[in-house]
Amino acid sequence: MYLASIHVTLKKSVLDPQGVTVKGALESLGFRTVSDVRVGKYFQVSLGAESEEAARAMVLDMCKKLLANPVIEQFDFDLEPGGAAK
Amino acid sequence: MKWGVVVFPGSNCDRDTLWALGDELAQDASFIWHQEKSVEGYDAIVLPGGFSYGDYLRTGAIARFSPVMEAVEEFAQRGGLVLGICNGFQILLEAGLLPGAMLRNSSLQFRCHFLHIRVENEKTPFTLACKKGEVLRVPIAHNEGNYYADDATISSLAANGQIVFRYCDEHGAVTPEANPNGSMDSIAGICNEAGNVLGMMPHPERCSEAVLSSSDGAKIFRSAIKFWERG
Numbered sequence: 001m002y003l004a005s006i007h008v009t010l011k012k013s014v015l016d017p018q019g020v021t022v023k024g025a026l027e028s029l030g031f032r033t034v035s036d037v038r039v040g041k042y043f044q045v046s047l048g049a050e051s052e053e054a055a056r057a058m059v060l061d062m063c064k065k066l067l068a069n070p071v072i073e074q075f076d077f078d079l080e081p082g083g084a085a086k
Numbered sequence: 087m088k089w090g091v092v093v094f095p096g097s098n099c100d101r102d103t104l105w106a107l108g109d110e111l112a113q114d115a116s117f118i119w120h121q122e123k124s125v126e127g128y129d130a131i132v133l134p135g136g137f138s139y140g141d142y143l144r145t146g147a148i149a150r151f152s153p154v155m156e157a158v159e160e161f162a163q164r165g166g167l168v169l170g171i172c173n174g175f176q177i178l179l180e181a182g183l184l185p186g187a188m189l190r191n192s193s194l195q196f197r198c199h200f201l202h203i204r205v206e207n208e209k210t211p212f213t214l215a216c217k218k219g220e221v222l223r224v225p226i227a228h229n230e231g232n233y234y235a236d237d238a239t240i241s242s243l244a245a246n247g248q249i250v251f252r253y254c255d256e257h258g259a260v261t262p263e264a265n266p267n268g269s270m271d272s273i274a275g276i277c278n279e280a281g282n283v284l285g286m287m288p289h290p291e292r293c294s295e296a297v298l299s300s301s302d303g304a305k306i307f308r309s310a311i312k313f314w315e316r317g
Contacts, residue, residue, distance in 0.1 A: 010189075014234060017192045017268070066151075069144055069180070071187035072234055 001048055001083025002055040008068045008075045009040035043067060046083040055079055087314045089115040090128040092158070092174075094149045099135035099171065099291060106294040107132075111307055120152040129314055130167035131158055133174025135227070135289055145188060145230045146176035155181055167211055167310055168283045172228055175275070175285030184276055184285045185243070186235035191228070192268025198227040200300070201266055203251040203274045203288055204258050210250055210277050211313035212284045215305050221258045222251075222302040224288035226266060231287040233269040233276075240271055251275035251286055 010016045016038050023037040045062070049055035059077055068075040089107050093100045100117060107115035118125060125131055138149035149155070155177070162168045162183055170178040178184045191197060202223055205216040216222070235243070243249050251274040255264045265272045267287075275286030290303030 013236075014189065015192075015268075017190050017194055017232070021194055066143070066147065069147070069187050071179075071185075071236075072189060 001046060001081070002052065002079055003082050004043070004045040004047065004055070004059045004077050004079050006043040006045060006059065006063060006067060006075060006077040007040055008043070008063075008073050009038050010072055011074050014072050048083075052079060052081070087113060087129045087311055088127060089113050089130050089132065090118040090125055091115060091132045091134055092118045092120060092154055093134075094120045094136070094138035094152060094177075096138045096140055097134050097136035097173070099173075099289060102289075103132050103134045103171070103291040106291040106304070107307060110294050110304065111311065113307075113311070118154060120149070120154045122154045123157060125154065125157045125161050125166075128161070128166070130169065130310055131161060133158070133168070133170040133177050134291070135172030135174060138173055138177065141230075144180065146173060146178075146180040149173075149177045150180040159183060162278075162283050165280065165282050167314070169212060169306070169310070170283075170285040171289055171291065172226075172231075172287055175287055176230065178283065178285045183283050184278055185239050186233055186276070188230040189232040189234050189268075190230055191232050191266070193266075196227075196229040197231070197266045198225070199266075200225045200293075201288070202254050202256050202258070202264065204254040204260065205250070206252055207247040207250050207277075209247070210281045210284065210309075212277070212306050212309050213250060215309040215312055219258060221254060221256065222305065223256075223293065223300045224290060224303055225292050226288050228267070228287055231267040231269060233273040233287075235270065243273075243276055244271070246279055248276050248279065249273055250277050250284060251288070
């Protein structure tokens with residue numbers, strides 16, 4: 001079993017209205033050095049695979065097909081043996 | 087002309103659409119459950135508004151993999167008329183039947199009110215009963231209607247006449263104030279290159295009879311009927 005930790009965020013070129021609003025709220029709380037906030041999604045996917053390489057290929061495929069929309073989003077992930085969500 | 091209205095788990099404008107088509111426009115219209123694998127025998131398919139699959143992951147992202155969508159994609163590729171309204175538009179984007187994607191409204195508010203859209207292309211199967219530049223009064227109800235595409239896509243949409251509706255004020259002026267969601271280029275609706283697939287955020291089925299304070303939405307359905315009757 002493997003555990004994939006996947007981050008999906010809006011591309012740099014896409015304005016993130018949620019991030020802008022959270023940044024404003026942080027500033028109003030006194031966090032005046034905050035220069036940027038991006039809000040994204042975090043997935044923990046436990047999966048079975050024959051090798052780390054096979055698991056990596058599968059996670060890449062699920063990101064491209066479903067977890068991220070390539071028009072507006074980018075993704076990255078870490079993979080570790082184990083498989084139980086933390 | 088036979089219309090099919092696809093019902094996904096979480097669709098909530100399916101009955102309104104069936105009412106507008108069947109009771110108001112006297113069309114032969116029926117529901118198609120999302121588990122169906124065929125749309126054989128239908129002349130036009132509507133993907134209605136709602137919150138398919140609870141809008142989980144992204145709007146339309148799960149519905150796009152419903153069994154019926156493969157049949158809808160084939161139907162569209164054969165030139166069949168496909169109309170995606172609100173969540174239906176979002177599903178068409180996720181399915182790649184239309185280019186671009188939806189972001190959250192720039193206001194972060196769910197917007198639910200009447201507004202105006204301008205007909206930018208009156209030659210599509212869904213607008214041929216309208217005049218160019220005609221202003222329609224229609225309602226919106228969405229949280230993710232902020233249309234986004236890269237610059238090259240926006241330019242090609244504009245060049246090909248695929249921008250069908252833009253948000254405007256009551257006089258037809260396209261202004262930032264009249265844009266309810268931050269949509270690029272004030273886009274309210276686009277079609278594919280062939281023109282047989284239209285996605286729009288406003289709800290024509292909610293304004294297809296005078297008692298609903300506007301019957302402008304019926305023009306969208308009447309256009310498709312006229313197009314189909316012409317053969």
